[in-house]
Amino acid sequence: MIKKINTMYFSATDTTKKVVCNIGKKFSQNIDKGISINNIDFTLPEARKKIVSFTKQDILIIGIPVYAGRVPNILLKYLNSITGNGALAIPVVVYGNRNYDDALIELKDILELNGFKVIGGGAFIGEHAFSKTLAKNRPDEEDMAIARDFANQLYTKIITQDKYQTVTINGNKPYRKHYIPTNKDGIDVDIRKVCPKTTSNCNDCKLCVTICPMGSIDFQDVSKLNGICIKCGACIKKCPMNAKYYDDEDYLLHKHELEVNFTYRKQPELFL
Template structure:
């Protein structure tokens, strides 16, 4: 296999990174060469200012989290600056145990429209960005076995098919609308403008500033936001003093509802 292995991911809490990196490392093990993995982590906003281009000699494993059942809309502009030029792509989405809805087919379509040949796809589970209990610590050891098997099958497909076929994945066209939480009366609620609060535990370490994928947290006053909050969980889950939190009643109700209604373990789905 004479291909260059590349990874690309948006991963504020590290779950998507773990899956994408696991796939790439296993493929590289099979190649058994001195090749290294070219990695593009586009979680932070500065990276998303630079367009990226590949060639037919590249294999690109690209992963994004699922937000409201779709590819995060804040990533659409950036994803459409990535040029495939015939590169082989593996589309990966990671969701918090509710459902990935149409995110995988949407990512596949984006990649194909930008010149990639998508030969495999996978929907994996990661700890939910809203919660520390829903899909806790996933992807876990069992998930990573599936990641490894997925990579093995990708390697086999690339090395045994003379005319590598594109993949068909699960999803709807037109895509379903973004998933919306509801209040106790069954009325849809909009939590997009909900932002985290900061309590007196804060030690002003600036970690949240450096982790925010939107660059929204004010450096001088970390309790302030200068931009949007996408509820990725990075600042809350990584704060060393648990100083970040949400208190919006609709957000908290939705979080609790997710933790109760979707507690049963879901398993990854892979497509070739």
């Protein structure tokens, strides 16, 4: 008997949040229109310091973005601290129209190792963190309709099955290595240390400081970083003055290649 619906998400630019919350809302409507949804947003650093656990009467819909085809490294410690205690779980990954590679199966494995029963999974598309044109404005209404149908199928599965078999999800074991971009000569490049720059358009509103998932942007001087940049796109896409940008040659080439090579509209993939 499900008594609580929980949504969890890391969502710097709100794409993953939109998918997960849509699934959770539709699921709650199927079970009981009056049932509340417990939302856990672990995008910001302080949220990832809290201990989270569930029970057999919980269902968890948890979503993360795909980074280089995998679960983001910076989330692994936190995700492995969550305990399921027999709760049902639906892992969701959101990627920028290139490929989700082994991210979904990796998230499924993490959940199962931590005591969850995974009853389904989904890979959805969101506007790419690097771009304002690749998968622009996704997830859109077509994606949301698929998410709602996914919730309906999950609900049907729960009320019609007494025992849940292991869900088969596309992916490789061992997992593939992280996707690595190349430079103009076809040589692998490492863009992990690339950081955004700040233009004179900045009006020092501090929004970028408050939304950085790593807490890396300096409060006194927002053009400086006190920690790592994971290139989530939050400070660039949400800046009201368009004052943040990247100028690294390898990063920009990679961004351009993504925008050119992955324009074909990919569809969400569901696993039940």
